Amino acid sequence: MxxxxxxxxxxxxxxxxxxxxxxxxxxxxxxxxxxxxxxxxxxxxxxxxxxxxxxxxxxxxxxxxxxxxxxxxxxxxxxxxxxxxxxxxxxxxxxxxxxxxxxxxxxxxAPPLINRSNINYGMSLPQFSSAYQTTIGQPVNFLSVAGYNTALVIQKTLATANSLNQLSLRHAVSKFSGKLRTLDGTFQINSEGAQVGETxxxxxxxxxxxxxxxxxxxxxxx
Amino acid sequence: MQTFRVEGRLLRILFYAIISGMLFGLFFALMSLGLNLLFGVMRMVNLAHGDFVMVGAFIAYVAYTHGILSPWLGLALVIVILGGLGFVLYFPIGPRLTGSYDPEMLSLILFFGVSQILEALAVMVFGNNPVAVGYHVLTVKPVNLLGQAYQPSWILAAGVSVIVILAVYGYLYHTRLGYATRAIMGDREESESTGINVHRVSAIVFALGLVTAGLAGVLSPLVIGSIYPTMGLGLTITAFAVVIIGSLGNPLGSILGGLIYGISLMLMETYLSTWSTMVPYVLLLLILLLRPTGLLGKGVRRA
Structure with missing residues (x-):
């Protein structure tokens, strides 16, 4: 149904x-x-x-x-x-x-129920859970993980891009697409720039x- | 033999849909009763009706989270809180609206604002996520009726709805205040000229309207599951459909309207589930086209 x-x-x-x-x-x-x-x-x-x-x-x-x-x-x-x-x-x-x-x-x-260990960018789930609890005073949930993951992608984009124009940002995202592994999985976009949903x-x-x-x-x- | 078995199964599904529809519809009859009373007596179109149902539901939720675990106590709380609120609220609002040149339209605008305020306040206090009131009856084993299992929570909600509807019926047809209420429904000015204290009776009916909405709110976790601050709008639309099917201004029509709505919805969920939310709108259109006064309407409505 x-x-x-x-x-x-x-x-x-x-x-x-x-x-x-x-x-x-x-x-x-x-x-x-x-x-x-x-x-x-x-x-x-x-x-x-x-x-x-x-x-x-x-x-x-x-x-x-x-x-x-x-x-x-x-x-x-x-x-x-x-x-x-x-x-x-x-x-x-x-x-x-x-x-x-x-x-x-x-x-x-989804995180925090599952913990991905092979990450190469940002905090791991235990690190983020601890930081979130200390800062916000509430236990971490999937929405906070997803929000942190979005921030990581934006941060990586800004760190990679040569300028803030649209094409440069797009090139930056393409450059790390498929290689960025965060606590929420691998970030990847397709040829049209849409994010590929993970299985x-x-x-x-x-x-x-x-x-x-x-x-x-x-x-x-x- | 195989054919008989298939026919038997289809009949059981049909029977289940009808019985469930009746239980569901009786709850919606109660839910729409207040809307009908307010229009019948004061020509007020209460667009915030569903939001008062939501308020009743959250009163029950707050009571439950503070250790008042019985729905009966929740019902009593709502009678006191919304009854008192309705009686007090009537005097600054009611006389001005009923004395205005267009009470229907002005009340519609006023209660639209009330609806927005109630919804916004509820979001601020309770957030947007749905919450549940875990009454014990929700965990009770289903009741077996003619070989099929029905939820005790639905039976309880339908039973309480019938009792409240009968109590309102008793009030209208067997008490002096009820006679006065019906007289005002018939003609407000003539009632006033015969010495009926129109504003006092109207205030009681206004309070009764909010109380019945609130009572439906307390029962809503038993029938529609989770409650949330924005649930009011959908309930208001359904309540309108129910009272118009029965007859706007005739409280007894709510019962008929509720039953027709409930059974139609469950039949649609059974045989054409994708289109089931169209039920109130289709019924509304059909009634307006075929019998604009509603199924129990006797004359031409003024609204």
Missing amino acids: YCTNDFDQSQDNTLVSKLQAAGITPVYNNGVPTSTSSYTVLLHNMAATHPQAVIELGYPNNDIAFLQALKSSGDHFPMVFTIFPGQLPSLFESNLGGVSSLNGLYTYP LPVGRFSVNSSGQLQVNLVTPLQ
Whole structure:
């Protein structure tokens, strides 16, 4: 199930074509408006098709509403994937009533849930987490990592460019494209100057013995 | 045998959509009731209606985060806070608006401003992220009805909605104040000439309108999940659709409008989910084209 916006529908198109190429036909593939907040009946309809896995592609509000409905509907599926819990786990924990609600869920984990070690520019995740906590007084989250990563790219661009005119900035970005490895992955642009989205790993949440949420990667971190 | 099994499954899906739609619709009947009352009595178009629902939801959220875990106490809090606020707010606003040359248009503009203020204040206080109120009923096992599982939270919200709607019905049709309210709905000036204290009754109805919106707000985490400061606009549009389907100015029409909206939405989610958010707008257009007075409307509306 996907929300009918560019972000989610394009992922659904890719996913369905890849599944079909692998000989798997989705038993249920429907779009819902992005403003959807009630998923109970949709879940019931999906359950009636007995899927082996449920993949819900939405924005954070959709994922929250979907998981809340899943929790209270009584429907059970062998595997459930949603996008944003891996990026905003604390938001989902507070909305779903604790870490146990996320146990077993598949998602795209992002920093700080995953730690890239082979970086060549900027602070590592542990260094940034410590600096952020000291400066801001709050624990680091994906949005702060993404903001820091943007600043790193701008900093590198300014350091590389000969002048501030548009062409020079563009040449500077092209020069380090594919070579800049930060705590958020490799920065790369295509021939038209658009940033190439990286392939995110898929992870599965579990709760460790001390009651903390952790993620186990089921596809490799690239 | 295979055909029977498929037909049985399709029937079960249809039945589930209808029952869920009724539960969902009853909540929206309550949600739109206040909008209808305010228009019926004072000819006020409350564009901030959904924002008062949001205020009710955040009162419940604040209460919950301060240890008031029961929705019943949240409902009581909203009755006191929004009831008091509505009664006090009426006197500087109501008489001027109802005495103006165009109360519908002026109230529409005024409440648009109120809506913006409430939304901005809520964003400042609570931020933009959705938050949840984790009532215990959300974790209770689903209720089995004719072989299918329904969420207890929806059943509770629908049940409370029915009780509140019946209480408002009882007020309108079985109390002296209710007779006065209906008299004002019929003709404000004639009611005044018969000795009815129009402003006192209007203030009570204004408070009642905000209270019913607030009560729907307290119940909203049970039905629509997370709450957020900008949720008001969408709710206002849906509430308008519901009251116009039933009949603008007729509180009983809210129930019919709510049921039609809820069932239509769930049927759309079942059979044509991509277009489901069009439901309130399509119903609104159909009603305005086919029966502009609403399904329970008897005469020509003045607005």
